[in-house]
Amino acid sequence: MLPHLGAAFTLARYLLRDAADAEDAVQEAYLQALRHFGGFRGENARAWLLTIVRRACYSWSDRENRHDHARDPDLVDELAGDADDPETAVVRGELQEQLARAVDGLPLPFREVVVLREIQELSYQEIAAVIGAPVGTVMSRLARARRRLQRVLAAQGMGGTHGL
């Protein structure tokens, strides 16, 4: 049995934006979880595992020297996102794909809070624990991430209350 594999893979896939890299990072994370912590435990095993997955993703992207645009969320606002994943476009609906692309285009510090909030549905408190930042930072990153997403989606004619 693999607890929370779907959640773990989803996070890794959005953080690294590459399926093969995500597999490596998730595998690394599960082995670390086993070796260093004796398995999956704690009152919130999912958030705990996601913390390890996130760390594995960061060290994976460091090792691969595939740095995200920048790690400092105060700098990344100016940088444009770029992510395309044509092979999955045909599999999923176009709308879904557009959304996923918009999220993929976010800089890492924003991308991770969006995935943790909107897909994993973690509380601010849990997200704060996973990314090792204060709750206030979680709120402001989410707010900024949403403003960026609204901008991007509006430019594609599907922002705000329109185009739904």
Next chain:
Amino acid sequence: MVCEHSTRDELSGYADGELAKERNRWWDAHLAECPPCREALARLQALREQLRGRLPPREPSSAFRDDLRRLIRAERGRSGRTLANRGVWRTALAATLLFAAGLGVGHIATRGGQATVADQVVAGHVRSLEVDHLVDIASSEHHVVKPWFAGKLDFSPPVPELAQEGYPLIGGRVDYLGGRAVAALVYARGPHRVNLLVWPTASSSACVRDPTMVRQGFNLSHGRAGGMEFWAVSDLNRGELEDLVGRWQREVAPEARGCG
């Protein structure tokens, strides 16, 4: 009509129901009388709905699922085994070290100690086949397998490719022997699999090989080469196992005494 509050981060927290009570009440009151903020909130909620309903979770492939399951099962088995055998190992290792110190050689255990190690090597070999956990890194190329061990072991094992000699490399994994992590290299000969356990030894880099042993129907070869100590175990016949080990030693330490 605009409102300075409509772009505040707190509105996002309000939409998530994550504000402290007091701030939440403030926003309730403010939103009741501020159309721009109500509109901003509606846009946030629409975005949330869009993402929640449609942002696709990414599914791991079933092949990856299977691989990971196998890996974890093996990892669990391994850590359990390490714990269970720790006492036995400590005794065997102590006997080995005492005897080695007395003789001034680094690798040859007492008869009893070596028998224990041989049994453990066989048990490990059987288990690696049983639980379908032969390799953690599957590759026939040494430049893939060798770097894989970096960070998992405190040494870099030699990983010669012997495909030309008829023993293709299958891959590698980390195993435990005598309480220490060792490199397990896996070679193939037809349907037979050979586990070659390797770790560094302080003694000279000359090639040494003990007479091949038989345990539970498996052939075992123990020796050293190029500053490494090794155990090789397989259901391969004695002649071929000795041939493989000899070639492996020559690849590892081509210049050293006794290796040629």
